[in-house]
Amino acid sequence: xxxxxxxxxxxxxxxxxxxxxxxxxxxxxxxxxxxxxxxxxxxxxxxxxxxxxxxxxxxxxxxxxxxxxxxxxxxxxxxxxxxxxxxxxxxxxxxxxxxxxxxxxxxxxxxxxxxxxxxxxxxxxxxxxxxxxxxxxxxxxxxxxxxxxxxxxxxxxxxxxxxxxxxxxxxxxxxxxxxxxxxxxxxxxxxxxxxxxxxxxxxxxxxxxxxxxxxxxxxxxxxxxxxxxxxxxxxxxxxxxxxxxxxxxxxxxxxxxxxxxxxxxxxxxxxxxxxxxxxxxxxxxxxxxxxxxxxxxxxx
Amino acid sequence: xxxxxxxxxxxxxxxxxxxxxxxxxxxxxxxxxxxxxxxxxxxxxxxxxxxxxxxxxxxxxxxxxxxxxxxxxxxxxxxxxxxxxxxxxxxxxxxxxxxxxxxxxxxxxxxxxxxxxxxxxxxxxxxxxxxxxxxxxxxxxxxxxxxxxxxxxxxxxxxxxxxxxxxxxxxxxxxxxxxxxxxxxxxxxxxxxxxxxxxxxxxxxxxxxxxxxxxxxxxxxxxxxxxxxxxxxxxxxxxxxxxxxxxxxxxxxxxxxxxxxxxxxxxxxxxxxxxxxxxxxxxxxxxxxxxxxxxxxxxxxxxxxxxxxxxxxxxxxx
Numbered sequence: 001x002x003x004x005x006x007x008x009x010x011x012x013x014x015x016x017x018x019x020x021x022x023x024x025x026x027x028x029x030x031x032x033x034x035x036x037x038x039x040x041x042x043x044x045x046x047x048x049x050x051x052x053x054x055x056x057x058x059x060x061x062x063x064x065x066x067x068x069x070x071x072x073x074x075x076x077x078x079x080x081x082x083x084x085x086x087x088x089x090x091x092x093x094x095x096x097x098x099x100x101x102x103x104x105x106x107x108x109x110x111x112x113x114x115x116x117x118x119x120x121x122x123x124x125x126x127x128x129x130x131x132x133x134x135x136x137x138x139x140x141x142x143x144x145x146x147x148x149x150x151x152x153x154x155x156x157x158x159x160x161x162x163x164x165x166x167x168x169x170x171x172x173x174x175x176x177x178x179x180x181x182x183x184x185x186x187x188x189x190x191x192x193x194x195x196x197x198x199x200x201x202x203x204x205x206x207x208x209x210x211x212x213x214x215x216x217x218x219x220x221x222x223x224x225x226x227x228x229x230x231x232x233x234x235x236x237x238x239x240x241x242x243x244x245x246x247x248x249x250x251x252x253x254x255x256x257x258x259x260x261x262x263x264x265x266x267x268x269x270x271x272x273x274x275x276x277x278x279x280x281x282x283x284x285x286x287x288x289x290x291x292x293x294x295x296x297x298x299x300x
Numbered sequence: 301x302x303x304x305x306x307x308x309x310x311x312x313x314x315x316x317x318x319x320x321x322x323x324x325x326x327x328x329x330x331x332x333x334x335x336x337x338x339x340x341x342x343x344x345x346x347x348x349x350x351x352x353x354x355x356x357x358x359x360x361x362x363x364x365x366x367x368x369x370x371x372x373x374x375x376x377x378x379x380x381x382x383x384x385x386x387x388x389x390x391x392x393x394x395x396x397x398x399x400x401x402x403x404x405x406x407x408x409x410x411x412x413x414x415x416x417x418x419x420x421x422x423x424x425x426x427x428x429x430x431x432x433x434x435x436x437x438x439x440x441x442x443x444x445x446x447x448x449x450x451x452x453x454x455x456x457x458x459x460x461x462x463x464x465x466x467x468x469x470x471x472x473x474x475x476x477x478x479x480x481x482x483x484x485x486x487x488x489x490x491x492x493x494x495x496x497x498x499x500x501x502x503x504x505x506x507x508x509x510x511x512x513x514x515x516x517x518x519x520x521x522x523x524x525x526x527x528x529x530x531x532x533x534x535x536x537x538x539x540x541x542x543x544x545x546x547x548x549x550x551x552x553x554x555x556x557x558x559x560x561x562x563x564x565x566x567x568x569x570x571x572x573x574x575x576x577x578x579x580x581x582x583x584x585x586x587x588x589x590x591x592x593x594x595x596x597x598x599x600x601x602x603x604x605x606x607x608x609x610x611x612x613x614x615x616x617x618x
Contacts, residue, residue: 036436137311138318141592145554146572150588153576154329226443233445234558238573253448258562261455268455272448280443287439 030292037288043281051096060087062094063245070264080266083256088266091247092274098159098248099278102241103229106163110170110228111221115213118175122182123205129179136172144169148231152240162241166231170224177220181213215293223286226279233275249275304607312600319592320374324367327585335359337579338383357582374589380582384575389583393568393590399469400556400567403490406483407552408545410491411498416534416541418495419502423510424529434499441496447558450489454562457485465563486563490555494548501544505537512536539610546602553591 031038050057059078066085073080079089121132139147148165155161185191186209194204235241236250244251252271261268330337335354354360358369373380379389415438422434457463465482472479509515510533518528553569560570568587575583 036432134314134318137315138322141315141319141596142588143551143554143557143591143595145557146588146591149557149573149576150323150326150584151329153579153584154326156330230443230445234447237445237447238558238561239577250445253445253451258451261451262458265455268448268451272445272452275448276440276444279445280440283439283443 030288034288034292036284037292040281040284040286040288043277044285047096047100047278047281050093051100054094054097058087058090058093060090062086062090062247070260070267072264073266079270080264082252082264082267083260088252088270091252092249092270094247095249095252095271095274096278098242098246099229099232099275102159102162102166102232103225103282106166106232107170107221107224107228109163110167111174111217111224113167114171114174114176115178115217117171118178118180119182119205119210119213121175122179123186123201123209132175132179136175139169139172142169144227145231145234148235149238149240152235157240157243159242159246162232162235165235165240166228169231170228173224174217174220177216178213181216182209185209185212219286219290219293222282222289226282226286229275229282230279301607305604308600308603312596316593316596319596320371320589321367323585323588323592324370326588327581328363330581337581370585374586379586379590382575382580382583384578384580384583389586392571392583393587396566396568396571398471399565400560400569402472402479402483403487403556403560403565403567404549404552406487407490407494407555408549410488411494411548411552412545413495414492415495415498416502419499419541420506420529420534422499422503423506423533424525426507435503438496438499441492444493445558446489446493446555447562449492450486450559450562453485453489469566482565486559486565490552490559493555494552497548497551498541498544502537502541505540506533509533509537539606542609543602543606546599549595549598553595 059076064086066081066087068077068081069085070083071077071081071085073088077087077089079087079092081087082091117132117136121129142150147169151165151168152162155165182205191204191208194208199208232241232248233250233253236248237253239251239254241250242248249271253268257267257271335350335357338353339350351360358366361369377390379393381387382389382392385392418434418438422431425431454465463481465485466478470478470482506529510529515528515533518532519525523532556567556569557573559565560567561573568590572584572587572591574580575587
């Protein structure tokens with residue numbers, strides 16, 4: 001404690017500020033205590049890097065067809081080609097963009113909308129809370145995939161509609177989580193003090209309560225990202241997600257892959273492996289973040 | 301207990317009414333009405349036919365009247381008409397129900413069979429190599445798309461033993477062995493994925509229980525570690541697992557949608573996908589509601605079971 005209070009002359013100030021030092025030590029502790037989480041973070045970093053550098057990493061145009069139909073992996077085509085002669089490696093690399101864009105956008109949209117509902121419900125309480133709780137119950141009465149499937153079918157296949165369809169089932173989860181945090185935070189002394197000072201409700205909720213729900217919110221987003229990537233893949237597989245010519249991993253596994261699976265098993269193996277690794281990484285990271293940020297789970 | 305049951309029933313009813321409204325609105329998100337879609341997909345042009353169909357389906361009436369009419373049909377057990385097959389939807393769904401029920405029951409069986417022991421072992425050996433291996437395996441189960449897992453399994457079976465999933469459904473009453481062969485692999489594919497969630501909740505509940513005083517007492521009395529884990533801890537960690545199995549049911553139905561499609565099983569879940577693909581919207585609306593009813597009933601059963609098993613709940617202390 002004394003070390004924190006101690007003043008240091010500006011000229012002799014250490015290179016790292018206490019805040020940066022604390023952050024660095026938290027990162028080191030995460031690396032040491034969460035080896036699986038670190039592996040997850042590396043996988044997620046690889047996914048992001050692949051998506052950002054897709055144009056550099058790809059060896060061919062992912063949508064251009066060629067006469068090299070169902071070519072086996074090797075030579076010019078590292079992972080082989082599909083039934084239209086398109087390079088599978090380049091398609092898998094570019095597919096990471098679709099997965100990441102749809103995954104992040106739908107998760108953020110659902111989490112922000114649900115978070116706001118949870119904030120209002122938890123802060124207002126009473127009938128508003130009761131009504132929103134019942135509404136969330138109703139939204140959770142359908143399996144996520146079925147709800148997303150019906151939504152995607154009603155809205156029609158497009159990138160934006162896939163994002164909307166996947167985000168809606170996330171709303172009740174986010175709302176419940178943020179509501180629970182808000183219920184605990186709103187009883188704290190500093191919130192009471194703000195209210196006693198005459199700070200308006202909207203300001204108390206947005207400035208004083210909302211920032212303190214960020215921990216569980218970040219955990220929710222990380223944990224949900226994998227689920228969103230998986231739903232996008234499933235919707236695209238069934239033909240209701242991201243339409244052609246976008247190289248979506250789920251769509252790559254669709255009819256053509258099943259039809260040629262025996263003759264060209266690489267059509268099934270690589271896109272599926274890419275989905276699994278991406279989701280596995282986000283799940284590992286989400287689990288580790290939850291364990292680190294939720295004190296009740298620490299040490300389990 | 302009676303008050304608790306009444307309250308749960310009321311919540312289930314409110315949820316279902318709300319769900320019906322959500323589904324009703326969802327089906328009207330698409331531009332144009334259902335008749336426009338049917339006409340567009342079927343290539344009909346006759347305006348008189350269109351008017352007649354609009355009248356038959358009631359889409360020419362105000363929205364609240366349409367909703368009330370749909371509710372009336374549902375309450376009387378009418379699941380509407382399939383415009384793709386030109387027959388009552390129930391006639392198509394009825395023979396498909398045993399397929400989905402058998403797959404769901406087998407998948408649930410496998411998920412419990414794999415998930416509970418894995419969760420117990422993982423908790424009993426916390427932070428040991430076996431714990432890490434089981435956690436990674438369970439997370440891998442959650443990370444793999446069930447349709448991909450199914451495709452890989454089919455591919456392996458085709459390559460290894462030349463087995464191809466049967467296109468036609470074999471009833472267990474006709475040929476039990478062939479039926480089990482047909483269902484075993486898809487049930488394992490869905491079950492493995494679902495077992496991951498059961499494993500995680502079992503592990504978490506077990507870790508909580510293992511810290512209780514009565515466990516320490518049992519250990520201090522000299523009880524064998526296996527007996528402490530399996531007889532004392534698991535019995536008390538069972539409640540959250542039962543709840544999850546109920547919630548899991550909804551998750552499982554989602555898994556069936558793709559598994560039935562990949563394995564060519566003529567079940568209800570595959571029919572839903574077909575109905576969406578062929579824009580058979582009256583069927584999609586009714587089938588989605590049917591799934592909601594099944595999920596709500598499953599959750600209600602679990603709630604009641606929970607109250608029956610744990611007296612703290614029925615007396616409102618927990």
